[in-house]
Amino acid sequence: MRPIAIALLLAASPALHAAPGMWTLDNLPKEEMTRLYGFEPDQAWLDHAMRSAARLAGGCSGSFVSAEGLVLTNHHCVMGCVSNLSSKENDYLNKGFLANTREEEKVCPGTEINRLEAITDVTARVREATFGLTGKAYIDAKNAMEAKIASECVGEDAANTRCDIVNLYQGGIQHLYRYTRFSDVRLVFAPEYAAGFFGGDPDNFNFPRYNLDMSLLRVYANGKPAQTKDHFTINPKGAAEGELVMTLGHPGSTQRLLTVAQLETQRDASLAQRLFSSYELRGLLWRFSGENAENARIAQSALMGVENGIKSSVGRLQALVDPLVMDEKRRAEEELKAFVAADAARAERYGDPWSEIEAAQVVARNLAPEYGSIEAGGTFMSQHLGWARTLVRGAAERTKPNEERLPEYTDAALPRVNASLFAQTPLYPEYEKIKLQWSLEKLRERLTADNAFVREMLAIQSPSQLAASIVEGSKLGDVAVRKALWEGGQAAIDASDDPAIVLMRRIDPTARALRSRMETEVESVERRAAERLAQARFEQKGTSVYPDATFSLRLSHGVIRGWEERGNPVSPFTQVAGLYQRATGYAPYKLADSWLKAKGKLDATARFNQVSTNDIIGGNSGSPLINAKGEVVGLIFDGNIHSLGGSYVYDERNNRAVSVHPAAMMEALKKVYGAQHLVKELQR
Numbered sequence: 001m002r003p004i005a006i007a008l009l010l011a012a013s014p015a016l017h018a019a020p021g022m023w024t025l026d027n028l029p030k031e032e033m034t035r036l037y038g039f040e041p042d043q044a045w046l047d048h049a050m051r052s053a054a055r056l057a058g059g060c061s062g063s064f065v066s067a068e069g070l071v072l073t074n075h076h077c078v079m080g081c082v083s084n085l086s087s088k089e090n091d092y093l094n095k096g097f098l099a100n101t102r103e104e105e106k107v108c109p110g111t112e113i114n115r116l117e118a119i120t121d122v123t124a125r126v127r128e129a130t131f132g133l134t135g136k137a138y139i140d141a142k143n144a145m146e147a148k149i150a151s152e153c154v155g156e157d158a159a160n161t162r163c164d165i166v167n168l169y170q171g172g173i174q175h176l177y178r179y180t181r182f183s184d185v186r187l188v189f190a191p192e193y194a195a196g197f198f199g200g201d202p203d204n205f206n207f208p209r210y211n212l213d214m215s216l217l218r219v220y221a222n223g224k225p226a227q228t229k230d231h232f233t234i235n236p237k238g239a240a241e242g243e244l245v246m247t248l249g250h251p252g253s254t255q256r257l258l259t260v261a262q263l264e265t266q267r268d269a270s271l272a273q274r275l276f277s278s279y280e281l282r283g284l285l286w287r288f289s290g291e292n293a294e295n296a297r298i299a300q301s302a303l304m305g306v307e308n309g310i311k312s313s314v315g316r317l318q319a320l321v322d323p324l325v326m327d328e329k330r331r332a333e334e335e336l337k338a339f340v341a342a343d344a345a346r347a348e349r350y351g352d353p354w355s356e357i358e359a360a361q362v363v364a365r366n367l368a369p370e371y372g373s374i375e376a377g378g379t380f381m382s383q384h385l386g387w388a389r390t391l392v393r394g395a396a397e398r399t400k401p402n403e404e405r406l407p408e409y410t411d412a413a414l415p416r417v418n419a420s421l422f423a424q425t426p427l428y429p430e431y432e433k434i435k436l437q438w439s440l441e442k443l444r445e446r447l448t449a450d451n452a453f454v455r456e457m458l459a460i461q462s463p464s465q466l467a468a469s470i471v472e473g474s475k476l477g478d479v480a481v482r483k484a485l486w487e488g489g490q491a492a493i494d495a496s497d498d499p500a501i502v503l504m505r506r507i508d509p510t511a512r513a514l515r516s517r518m519e520t521e522v523e524s525v526e527r528r529a530a531e532r533l534a535q536a537r538f539e540q541k542g543t544s545v546y547p548d549a550t551f552s553l554r555l556s557h558g559v560i561r562g563w564e565e566r567g568n569p570v571s572p573f574t575q576v577a578g579l580y581q582r583a584t585g586y587a588p589y590k591l592a593d594s595w596l597k598a599k600g601k602l603d604a605t606a607r608f609n610q611v612s613t614n615d616i617i618g619g620n621s622g623s624p625l626i627n628a629k630g631e632v633v634g635l636i637f638d639g640n641i642h643s644l645g646g647s648y649v650y651d652e653r654n655n656r657a658v659s660v661h662p663a664a665m666m667e668a669l670k671k672v673y674g675a676q677h678l679v680k681e682l683q684r
Contacts, residue, residue, distance in 0.1 A: 020615045020652070021546040022251050022554040024168070024175075025050055026119060029544070033557055037244040039628045049630060050116050051230035053248045053553055055179070056622065057112035057162075057416065061249030062217070063624035063632065064115070065234060066681045069219040069226035070188065071113060072234075073622035074637045075196030078215045079301045081108035082190050084425050088294055093301070096192040096594070098673055102225065105186035105218055110423030112416065113219050114162055114179035115228075116553050122149050122165070126174045134528060136520040142527075144403040146174075150412035151402055153178055158415050160221075168547040170257050171527045172534025177552060182219035182226060183419055189216040189675060191668070192592040193300070198579070200588025201307045205315070205641050207570065207658055209609040210579040212668050213637035214660050216678065232624055234682050235631040236666045238607060239560050241572055247556045247614045247636055247657065249623025251549035255647050259533075260329050261358040262526070263648065267320035269365050271313050277378070277442065278310045284438050288431065298428050312618065315644015325649050336533070339540045350536045353529030360525040364518075371518050373443050374453060375511040381439035382432050382467070383425070384474040388500035390421055391476075391485050392508055395493040421486060427477040436467035453510055474500040551619050558613035563642075563654045572611050576667065577604035594672050601671040606663040610634060611656040617646050625659045634659030 023029060025046050034040045041049070054062035054071050058080065062073035079093065085106050086092045099105040129145035130138050146165040153163035153176055162179040190196070195212045203209055219226045239245050255266065285303045289296040319325050333354070340350050373379045380386065394417060397409035407413065440463035447454050458466065475481045475498055485492045485501070493501060546554075562572040580599060583591045612625065616636055625634030638658040639646065646655060666682075669675040 020556050020558050020613065020650070022254070022549050022556055022615055022617075023546045024119075025553060025555060027546070028555060029557075037557070037628070039244055045630065048230050049248055049555075049626070050553065052232045052630070053116065053250075053624070055114040055116070055250045055551075055553070057114055059252060059551070059619060060621045061619065061623040061636075062113065063248070063622075064228040064231035065216075065632065066231055066684065067228055068681065069182075069221075069228050070231075070678075070681060071185075071217040071219060072624065072632070072635060073215055073217065074213045074635065075190055075193075075215045076213060076304065076637070077622045078108070078187065078190055078217065079304065081111055081185075081187055081217075082215075083301045084109045084423075085187065086297070087426070088297070091297055092190065093297065094193045096195070096592070096673075097187060097190045098675055099186075099188050100677065102218075105188050108185045108187055108217065109425050110420045111183075111185040111217075112162075112419055113182040113185050113217070115182070116177060116179055118178045120176040120178070121173070122176045123172075123174045125149060126165075135524050136516065138524045138528060139519045140404075143407055147403045147405065147407065147410040147412070149176055150410060154412045158411065159183070162415070163412050164552075166550050166552045168550065168552075169534045170530035170548065172531055172538070173547075175552075181415065182221065183415065184220035184223075186218050186220060187215075188218050189669075189673070189678060191215070191673070192594065194587070194590055194592040195595060195668075195672075197304065198588070198591075199582070201304075201311070202588065204308060205311050205639060205644060207609070207611055207640045207656065208574045208578060208582075209638065209658055210574055210582055211609060211637060212660060212664060214635055214665050214668075232626060232630060232632045234662050234666070235627070235629075235633055236662045237633075238610070238661050238663060239625075239627055239633040241560050241562075243560055244628055245558055245560055245612050245614065245625050245633060246627075247554075247558075247616055247620060247623045247625055249554065249616070249620040249636065250551050251554055251617040252551045252619025253647070254549040254617055256649065257530075257533075257548050258648075259354055259357050260326070260333050261354070261361050263320060263326070263329060265361045265364060267317065269368060271317045271320070273368070273372070275310065275313050275317070278306055278313065280442075281438070282306045282310065284434065288434055295431070298431050312644060315641070316647050319645025319648050322645075325645070328649075336536060336540060340536050346536070346539070350532045353532045356525055356529045360522045360529075364522045367514065367518055367522070369446050370451075370453070371514045373446055374507065375514040375518070379439050379443040380436070382436040382470060382500075383427060384432065384470055384476050384500040385436070385504060387421065387476045387482055388474075388498070388504040389508075390417060391482065392493055392501060392504045394421075394486065395490045396508075399490055418486075421482055422479055424479060429471050432471045433464075433467045436470060437463045440466060453507070457507075470499050470503065474498050476500055549617055549619065556615040558615070558657070560610060560612050561656075562611060563640075563656060565654075570611075573661070574608045574610070575604065576602050576606045576608050576664065579608060580604075598672040602667055603663075606667050607661040608664045609658060610661050611640060611658055613652055613655070614657040615646070615650050615655070616643070616657045620657075625657075633662060635662075635665065 030040045052064050054064055056062055056077055060073055060077035062071045065072045082093045126145050130141045133141050150163040154161050160181055162181040164177045166175045166177050191212050198211050285299045289299045341347050394409055397405040402411050444454050560572050562570040583589050620636050623636040624632045625636055627633050636657055636659045640656040642654040669679050
């Protein structure tokens with residue numbers, strides 16, 4: 001029997017109602033799907049769907065939609081690529097991009113797309129390696145075994161193969177996911193920012209929406225478009241209200257299985273601190289953007305990300321301060337405690353993992369200020385220092401045997417490091433300076449001027465002086481310099497007088513010590529305790545549940561359906577006509593010129609955006625919404641306001657996923673952008 005944790009059970013609550021879940025493909029609720037929809041996917045359907053799904057390694061989902069490597073995803077998922085390709089002369093972010101030929105498709109710097117090929121259960125190997133161990137010994141043994149398994153999986157094909165250990169059910173199960181790695185990814189189409197994010201932050205996490213949040217990429221292999229036999233087709237008609245629809249994507253992270261003590265830490269410490277910092281950072285970016293049009297372009301992508309994060313964090317915090325949510329969490333926890341205590345052998349076997357986790361929270365809160373500022377990188381908000389951290393750590397880690405390295409520098413992980421480190425990304429010195437200065441000021445404010453680390457960092461220079469010396473003096477903006485330092489190894493790092501390298505070399509021992517404490521005193525305790533909780537829940541409830549999200553492939557079933565907001569029904573669809581009615585001529589409701597010119601050509605009744613009951617979270621962005629035939633009937637890009645607490649709880653009555661309707665995508669490609677060649681490819 002494998003240990004499986006149980007997701008939050010809300011059905012018993014009169015005020016909350018749980019629903020679909022984020023299911024791994026090997027444990028779908030097939031009986032429930034048959035009962036609800038008369039549909040049960042067979043293995044051939046699942047294999048095709050798995051290989052038609054795509055994962056953008058930077059944190060989004062997508063899908064293969066042609067036999068020649070075309071990938072459909074969100075506009076906001078490629079904003080980093082579009083920003084990196086843009087310049088003052090060619091502002092692709094605001095003016096849009098369309099490649100009319102394959103030769104015009106532009107390489108996205110550092111972008112990687114993965115296609116899942118196989119899943120293997122490696123729980124027994126990991127458990128054997130960590131049996132009886134605690135603290136640092138447990139962490140080291142677990143990391144070593146996972147590095148060994150991943151290295152065996154990748155073999156001699158690291159350029160084309162990626163292997164990840166996926167911890168499911170809070171560590172109760174370990175699966176090995178083997179992917180085909182596509183590191184040559186090129187931009188094919190991206191609409192203007194005004195079309196891809198129409199409504200801006202006011203409409204974000206709301207509905208009705210009128211967003212063409214879509215883009216197209218293409219993966220290449222050996223310099224040619226990759227042949228992707230498994231791919232989805234697009235059905236412009238979409239799905240009817242009440243029809244079965246499924247998301248197939250990579251939800252990033254949920255915390256539905258955390259203990260009450262862990263949730264209280266998030267509520268009372270983590271989320272609050274994140275919000276304080278995010279609000280200040282947004283103000284900084286607003287100020288920088290307001291200075292001139294070029295600054296606004298430079299900070300545009302970052303500002304959107306910060307504003308999105310603020311709204312998401314507020315929603316999560318609202319869920320955790322809701323007494324109904326926390327009362328239900330306590331009820332479920334007490335029920336499991338009673339189950340364990342009811343049998344003497346069971347009580348001895350599982351012990352008291354709740355108390356162990358609660359004690360670890362005290363350590364976590366005490367460590368959080370220094371750990372977040374120093375090891376987690378909150379202080380070093382500069383590309384120069386990000387590259388320097390990678391170079392300094394990479395040099396040290398690569399001198400060690402593979403199984404003794406930090407996980408992010410194992411042989412299996414190095415292709416990702418190389419892609420990021422050697423990407424041709426633009427650098428804007430003034431932008432880098434204001435971000436770094438601000439983050440250094442926050443370091444001093446958070447840890448106080450009396451902190452030994454702060455004194456060492458800022459004893460001679462002010463935050464503004466230190467930021468200027470790093471940004472103006474570092475040569476790491478040159479890819480050739482970074483490559484020489486990487487290839488030169490430890491000797492090159494030791495000899496470097498680059499100020500970013502010098503700083504990271506000096507602080508790395510402190511950062512590593514903080515990481516070791518966090519892993520030993522918090523993470524190992526939580527993981528060990530969570531494994532026992534998973535086993536207890538499995539014994540209590542069985543396998544009819546799903547694990548928390550882990551940026552691994554999941555299927556969520558649902559239907560096209562609106563909801564009721566304060567007594568008023570919300571239709572599940574919007575139409576093209578509504579876009580023009582909503583437009584005001586002023587940002588963020590200003591239409592792109594291409595849409596103004598195309599108004600008379602468009603079908604005003606064509607559906608634009610839609611909502612469904614699918615269970616999604618960050619990372620699902622770009623997920624295809626598919627029907628029982630495996631056709632794309634939507635493109636997930638957001639949730640409604642009620643979805644913001646989805647990290648901790650799902651309520652089918654009003655939690656909705658928001659997607660672009662395929663009719664809007666095809667109308668736009670044909671009549672707004674004149675991309676007939678792409679329409680033809682999508683329909684083959």
